[in-house]
Amino acid sequence: MRKYNLGFVLFSLLILAGCSANKMQTKNIYKNSKIQTYLPYSDLARISHLSLEYDGYLIGIEKRERESLRGIPEECYPDRFSLLSESKENSGDPEIKKKKKRDKNFKRYTGDDTAMLITHIARYFEEPDNSPFNTHRKPYFLYNAYDEYKKDDLNYEDGYEALECLEKRLVSDLKEKVHTWRREPEKQEKPYSHIIILSMGWNNNQQESIYRYNTILDKVKNAAHNEKGDSFNPLVIGFTWPSVWSGIENNWLKKNTVFLFSYFTKQGDADEIGCTIANWVIHKVVLSAKEEFQTDCKKEYKEDFSPRIVAIGHSMGAQILSQAIISKEYIKPEKSEKSELRKSSSESHADLFIGLQGAFSAKRFVANAGWEGSPYAGFKDYETKFTLTSSRYDTANQTARFITGSRHVGGKYGLAYAEKKENEEEKNKKIKKENNEGVFHVIKWTNNYETDLDKLSKIPKEDEKKVILIDASVIVDGCNSSNGENKPNDAHNDILDKDMGQLIWLLIKRFAPFSVST
Template identity: 30%
Template structure:
């Protein structure tokens, strides 16, 4: 199934790349008119795009290294000292794709780590068979996702805790691995949480632990930049109201587009649009295994101080995060704890039918799992037109998913917070927080059209205030 999807993705890219410049131009014109209402002249987004300070900072690094352009893949530049962006404190878990035989990875589900749905739910019916069928096809890519390097950050100083690249700047006492395999990457991940993350979380320096994932067509630089930007927006809002927020970030980077390293814009555009199906599956693959392991074993085992645990994803990153959170019963070693205190899905690029029993073709994998006690809040906006060709799915983050969330017949499975027609995003955030009803058991879909003006509009001060308000309510700092 993965090979047929790859062919379909390529054909999709070839069909639509000629239309892409017109669409991009229209979106650029639309975005150019969107200014932050609080300042009047500062663009709301994207703080990490090709015209940002982050981009210029990395261009300066490239000149310092004597390079005309960064060589190699855009998903291992961190390992080769070619990314200037940092997070303040935390780790970055970097994943890539390589042929199965080259990393000694088994075909299909990696049974050392996870079970099938039928094994986890032996009394399940049709929906369990649908979930299994979807997982089997997702995990059968000839190039599996696997951990190739892990970087640690303390006060913005970075070094590698594990790396398959000999040129990595290693932390003291660590050396690059001589022979990298799938299993070595997973073993290193477990070791890093035990020897680095656990002592950091026990140090008393942090108020929260945040597990974060970004989405489609975000390379390492953009992902790391966005993690820092989102955390900074939350921190700014928290400081303004004297709340405590000093997170320890556990971020993942993954190869979320084809040809993203190409210097030829046309090739990059084809890879961007053509990779949508393959990268949707890749994000789910991460959630089934590596993300599941991080969310439901490694973080709880390392979090001895019981810091509030927040999981946050954007776009396809919500597939990573939500699949991680809702796949806990598949872990062969068993899940620890009861899930994140708060799960935030910003403009999700997955079907809303994943939350609704009896709908869709995936067996509604994000509904009806009693062992999860997280509060899940998802934002949606009628102004999110990120993928106008996605007629095959009712994405939660856009207009079609929002229309289904509004339907009163779905209230048994969804909380819905409508948009208040207030003037300006500042009041829209306040009204959304005031009207929001959320809790464990079913997700809350928030119509954020009043403060989310585009798919990537998730780093603004307004979004920072919204997330800070949710944290105060559902994952406050421990006294």
């Protein structure tokens, strides 16, 4: 009996500490200097050396209580979105039950008493001249919710309206790059080959996220350069979001227990961002800008210089971007479109999704599996190529399997689930239940360039539409091949070395190639 009482007390402490941390997260940050919860997410406006090292943009997201915001929608989700089951085309739809189940999750993701909103859009294009105090790119703000000192009166819709400016700037950026290249080809200033959309995951603050973006892109560019892939010239769009609960924390209990307890809250936050902000950025900003630029290129140059679109996410960042790609249908049709059509203004899709050690369930891709409504089960209807890395050494968040049944795609349970083959008896039992057959194509990575490229190039035709799940245990083992650092207990974060750079480059080379004639 004492064991149960002790367990109840500990659980209660976690709940209380968690609630306390959640309240801290939404207070006015200027009222108490000790509150450090979401100060890191405002750093874009305060620290000049926190710099993206590639041409691109950083979109800063924060979390606030709904009642503290102006412009908040009456529905739990933004007015720019609508439920799948509300569409006029649903009359007699045999899939209506599945749509309603997805809608239920959509409302759950967005129905909290807090809301995610955009507070910064920072532009990094100015090259430093390496003079004193000018060794890093300085941000130019397309949007800064804190443009007034101590401003804490935020409008929810302002961030979405700022994304319209971002779309226009993207078109201009793409045009200017091509114009410069066509005018002065001897400078080898080639067009942007890819727009790389990036998101990091749980417990990665803004500084850590930007550091990781720079590191990953450096390793990918080096891998491309080593094989004379000099046409790899990315334009970057990176998200930073409040994935850290309680921020900088010295309290032992909070640091070691609430830290873990925050997992479920942050999973919900990741899905909310994916369904709404990231969804909008990919489909209404990036892809719309690409389509406009593509049309202009064909008119002016009779050629298509538009970049390929690649989304790369780690851990819960992979959850954000995969959810964003799959949630396109939730964007309301524009007024000029027929109201019964479920589509956004962009007709195209992201070319490639790369989920590095994803912290979401493999069952999301499997029909009738898991408690989440199989939100990704329709992945074959998208032109996007879905690829994932996994490792038997990735032991992060294993307890999720025993609490929710989630088998994270990045860990050993997700890998085992994807590799599982059912016998005939099991198949007969699961005719109307979950069946992962036809969902995953597992590739065992060797870290040999030619061998791995050959595996990617010779995927059987019947497996081409499947999710490519790479067993990357040979490189995701906690040992950093770039600096020799060995952390076997942290294989989940082993994504920053040259080996991972080569893996990412081979996926881009195979599924989102770009070339221009000189």
